[in-house]
Structures are given as structure tokens and as C-alpha cells.
Amino acid sequence: MRTAIYDGLRFTAMSSEIKAAITRGTLFGLASISILALLPLIVRDQLGGGPVAYGALMAGFGTGAVFAGISNNLFRRILSQERLMTLSCVACAACSLSLALTSSLAVAAIALALGGAGWVTAWSGLGVSVQLASPRWVVGRTVSIYYALIDGGIAAGSWVWGTVAQNHSLTLALEGSAGALLLVAATGALFPLRERRESEPDPSEEFNPPAVALDLKPRSGPIVVKIEYLVAAENVESFLDLMRERRHVNSRVGARHWTLQRNLQEPVQWTETFRTPTWTDYLRLNHRLTEADKELDKRVLLLHAGEFPPQITLSIERPTGPNRKSEQSVPYFPRR
Template identity: 40%
Template sequence: MTTSSLAGPLSHRSFRLLWQGGLVSNLGTMVQTVGAGWLMATISTQYDMVAFVQAATTLPVMLFSIPAGALADSYERRKILMVAQLLMMGMSLALAIVAFAGHVTPWLLLVLTFLIGCGTALHTPSWQASVGDVVPRDQIAGAVTLNSMGLNLTRSVGPALGGLIVASAGAAAAFAFNAASFLPMIYALLRITPESKAEALPREGLRHAVWAGFRYVSMSPNLVTVILRGFLFGVAAIVILALLPIVARDLLGGGALVYGFLLGAFGLGAIGGGLANSHLRARLSSEGLVRLAFCGMALSACLVAVSRNVWLTGLVLLPAGASWVLALSLFNVMMQLSTPRWVVGRVLSIYQTASFGGMTAGGWLWGRVAEGQGVPTALFIAGALSCVGAAIGLRFAVPPLAARNLDPLDHFREPATQLDLQQRSGPIFIMIEYEIDQTDVPDFLSVMAERRRIRIRDGAQQWVLLRDVENPSFWKEAYHVPTWADYLRHNQRRTRMDATVSERLIALNRGQAKPSVRRMIERETVPQRDDMPLKPFDDLHGLSIT
């Protein structure tokens, strides 16, 4: 990134406050990571229990990110972030108290680490989605890179600080430091003023909101590819962070300071990766950058497996950190720039679930392999899997990183109706009529395939395309939505990028200037009475009947 592209987001007060608060909070998290990992290594001799500390951190993100993403799209994100910060601070404080009292057991450490991870799961979708709320869309990439660089700046400093705290005052002091680190973020959240947006439609229920997120992703092939590659990267790449306490203790014969040094080297490499990000993007395609990250992790894992020197291991962790931030920041930017604001929290949460799910599965897998076959074997196998992840790009390449105009189209206006419809009225049946020349049918079908994807992605159900058997030039597109509010919401989700599809269909239609649209309320059985009365006369006065 250039200096100007990084300075742009920092010129916005709300982003600057959140970024600074996040910097301190992430520093505490790094100190907590050192304390929890080293404490487990001292109270348990089982390799898998040490790896489970990393799994306990990522498992809640895998389990709860998607509901948290739905909350991020439905409620004020600042309030969600506040609740998450208070939850993490409370659990960190509880862990510190128990540790100072000397009552920590391996399973209690895992449980409290899991609960802190629950706060992370609630925090992450709202945190990432709020980037687009506090900076313009053309500065999102710079803001995401700043967040990644801030995280990895603390990753380079935090572990060394954590090692010093653990070595001098014990793990309990590290947990207390983490609890205090949430205060600057809480202060920042109290200072920023969220934009108040008038919501004309009722809020989606949690279950429907979650399903809408899954539906959007499933009908967006570019997002599916990024999510699958992110999952595989998580499985393979987590091996280094999951087994690093054991590498420091058993392969290098060191203590908490060595572990902190190794984490710091990883973080320093990540900062270098963030600084080199823009230069590499200018020279490599998105897929080329992802393959480079996979190969970098593979090389580092194999070299860590054979190294028995602290300085050499620290050196080979530099490309691991760089690869980590290159891949994860690229995946995150892709998800943000490929998703409209109404669903960005859910889409990011689905990506986080896949990515952290891969890390959780990888943390468990490599811990079991290390327990049974040894740490070097686990590192070699993970390195081989990273090579597979790079090779998969030959068949499932991530899409190019291109900004899409996903701003709302804002052309839709609620139609004037004679029936006295309420927002819960439904089901609603929509039919759009086209007249297409026979010579234009191939083009029409090609455009209609894209129209179908957009319709279903934005909430349409039971979509069908009909052709008149007596007059084959007449076609009808039909679909259902559950309620009138869902119909309005469906149309408000249309983006400027989607407008080209409508324009192409209008150009192919040889009938009226625009295809005619019929909206009907559906009844599967004949009602005993007219359950949809007309609007009062005053509402109908002046309404043209078409």
C-alpha cells in the first residue's frame, strides 16, 4: 500500500479511534496467547492439550460467527462491539483471578479461553463490517490493510512483552494485562457517533437473516471459491501457531522468552508482508498471491521442523508471518469488495467460520499428529497440505481483485396498490412478461441465467421461466416471496452492478419499452371471504388503474 492509501482511512476520526483501540486490545490478546499457551505447556505434558488452546480460541468463531454476522447486519454494530468487549474483559479478568489463586487446571483454562473466544466471535463480524461504515468504499482496502498491519504489529511486540510478563510475573499477570487492554476500545466505542439510518422495513428475524446470508454466498461463485481456499489455508497454516509452544520447549529447549521471541518473529514477518502487499499485488494476480502464501507457509513449516537453532527458527518464521497476512488480508478484502452493505456482516461471518473452522480443525489435527508421530512429522505433513492448497488454484482460482459497484440502485419505488396490503401480507407472486424475437432467444437465455442467480441471491423463491406454447415469442419470469415486506426488501437489495442485466433484458424485449410486471397475492385454497379488502376510498382517489 502507498503511504497516501494508508493515511486516507486514518483521516476519519471514527476509524482512527477504533484502530487505536484495536491496537491496544490486540496487544493484550497477544500477551494472553503467550500466557495461555505457556501455562498449558507447564501444567500439562500432553501435546494435544497445548494445541487445544489454539483450538479453544478459534472454535467459538467457527460456531457462533454466522449468528453474530446476522446481528451485525440487523442491529447497531457499535452496541454489539461494546457487549463483546465487556464479555472478553470479564472472562479475562476471571481467568486472571483464578490464575493468581493457583486454581487453574488444563480444562478450566480451555473453558475460559473458549469463553473469551465467544467474545471474539461476537466482535469480529461487527468489527470487520464496520470498516465500510467509517471509511468510503474506495478506502476499504487501505483500512483492511491497516487493521492487518496493526494486528501484526502487536503480534511482533506482544509475544515478546508476553514472554517478559510471564517470565517475571507469571501467566496470571498476562491475563490481567489482557483484561485491562479492552478499556481503550471501550473508550473509543463510547466516543464515536454512529450514523442513524431510518429503517422503513421491519428487521429480519435472526433465522431468516442467517439463511439470507447463506443464500447470498451460495449464489455467488466468486465468494464460494474464496471461502473454500480460506478454509484450506486455515487448516494447513495454523500448524505453526498451534505447535509453536512445543517447538520452543521440545525442539529448541527454550522457555517462555523463546516462545515470545518466536511469536514476535512471526509477527515481524507479518508486518513485512503488510508493507509489501501493494507491491506484490501490482506484480502478481490474486491467485498468484494466494499460491505464494501457500508455498511460503509450506517452506516455513518444513524448515521449522528441521531447525534446532532459535535464531534460525526465528528467521524462517518471517516468511510464515508474511504469508499469513498476505493470504488472510487478501481474502478479507475480496469478501468486502464483492459484497453489498446489507449482507456484508453475514458474508464475512461465513468466511470467518470457514477460515477459523479450518484453523480449529487444523489445531486439533496437528496436535493429534504431533502426539502420535512427533512435532516434525506434523509440520512436514502440514507443509505438504499447503502445497496441495497452492496446486488447487490451478482448478479453483480465486477471482481477480476488482472493485464492484455494489451501491444500492435506488430505482425501485413501492408500487401503488389498490389492495390494502400490510407488510406481513403474502405470499406474493410476481410475474414479468417479455416478448423476444426467435433470433434473440440464445442471448435472452444467457441473460436470464444471470437474472435467475441475482433473483435467488436476493431472496426470490420458486423462480421459474415460462414460455407460451401457442405464441413462443412470449416468455414469463415468475417467482414468489413470503410477504410484501420481503418483496420490497428484495427489490431494495438490487445494486448498480445488477442494473446491466435489467438493461440487457429491456433491450431484448420487443414489446413495451419495459417488460410488464404483475404482482399478485397468492392463496393456495379458496378463502371463505375476501381477506384482502381494497384500500379506503381516500387512498384510491387519484390512483390510475392499469
């Protein structure tokens, strides 16, 4: 269980697409939740209404959400994901600001319809971005991390805007929320939502487990992998650039303690080394590599100057000390 959780956290931390979606979602939830969290106060204190007014405003919010859901495919054909996220933030900011300034039930209902449309458009786009950026072997874990963090942002935002409304004013809380939503839209410059590539990041099926001379169990390990390359001096810089990408790829799918060494006696020889906790983890690592990762391997192979392919050596670490403590005789004391 711990290994599975660690793999999900590591993959999420090393995926720029997932990190951008989680960051934008958490900030959007924190800033936009004021619309729903403060709605009862808006109805009571600003509109002077009751349960019927509250229901009408929620109906307006739901109507906008339904319209956005129906039109979602059309929006995505004509607009990029980043543009849709920006428009969603602007729509929710306009909703929050309108609620802060109006005392009309009809205007508030129209504003909430706009906010509902922005709400659904933002969340649907972010959720799809996380799922499409995750291979099948880790998608459940990345989606769980995504929902945990955005729910945390929603919870924190509810407390923040409620505190502002209680200690200052309801109008200030809604205006602050509108300003925060515009800042979330601006964070696209730092955390852009990328468009999906034509090929999905699903694992490649082309891997045959190597033959080994030892009788390894699934939990045998740690496994040490060494790959030796021969690289000409004029290709060293290009080789290092590719190996930086390779380090990121291998670490993302489960490699640990990744290093690259250069032979001091024969400078043309380079050795890539990494470890996996068990034999099963090594097999999983290779099954998790995508077609795009395989293309990176081919680019590295083009820089290999040897007559034969790079030599791959698999080893298993063994401690030099005793595997277990020696058994000691336990004195027997008869009961009285």
C-alpha cells in the same frame, strides 16, 4: 432472524467470489495453523529451549507479520490477489518445513518471520475479498459466515496436526503441513480469487415502489411476480442465456421458486415468475439489485420484441381454505 440468516447463507452460496475466498481460507487455516499450534513442542523438543526461546520465536513471527502489514499496499499494486495467496502458502510451507528440519533458534526465528508475513498477507487478502464481494445489506452476514468457517478450519487443523505429532512425530506433522500448504496453493486452479471490478456491488438507488390497489402490510404475502416478454424465434437462445443469469441474480437477492414458462398457444410469449415471502421482501429484493444487475435488465429488454415494455404483474397468494378454525364452545366444569 431466520429470514436474515437464510438471506446471508443464500447470498454466500450463490457468490462464486465469496465461496472461493471461504474455501481457500478454510483450507489455509487448516494447513497453516500447525506453525503456531506446534510451536511449544518445537521449542521444547526440537530446540531444547524454554519460555525465552518461545518468546523470541513469537517475536520473529510478529516481526514478519508487521513487515507484511506495512508493505501490504505495495504488494497489492504489483501482484494480483491470486499470486499473493499462492506466495503466502509457499512462504508458510517453507516456514513449516524449516521448523521440521532445523535445530537452530536463529534459523527458526527467520523461518517464523517468513511464516508471519505469509500469514498476515493471506488473511488480509481473503478478508478484503469477502467484504468487497458483498453488498452493504449483507456484508455483516457474509463476513460472519467467513469467520465461522475459517475458525472451524483452524480448530480442525490444530487437532489434526496435534494428533499426527502425538501418534507419529513432530517432524512428520510439520512436513505434512508444508505439503498441505502447497496443495492449498494449487487449489487456485479450482477456486481462483478474482480481482475486484471498478464498481463495487452496492445496491442501486433507482427504484420506486409500484402502486397497488390493496392495502398491503409489510408482512403481507406471499407476493408473486410475473414478467411477460415477447421474444422472436431467432433470439430465443440469447434470451435463455440472459435468463439464466437473471435467475442467478434474482435468487441471490431474495427471489424464490423462480421459473420461466413459454406459452404453448403463442410461442413468442415468455413469462418469468418468482415469489417473495412478504411485501417487504419484494421491496428489499429490488433495492438490493446493483448497477450491474440493472445492466442485465437492459440487455434482456433489447431482446423484447413488443411495442411496449414487458408487462409486470404483482399478485398476492391467498389460501382457499378457512383462515382459522371455527371457535368451539368449551364446556365449563365448576370446581368442587
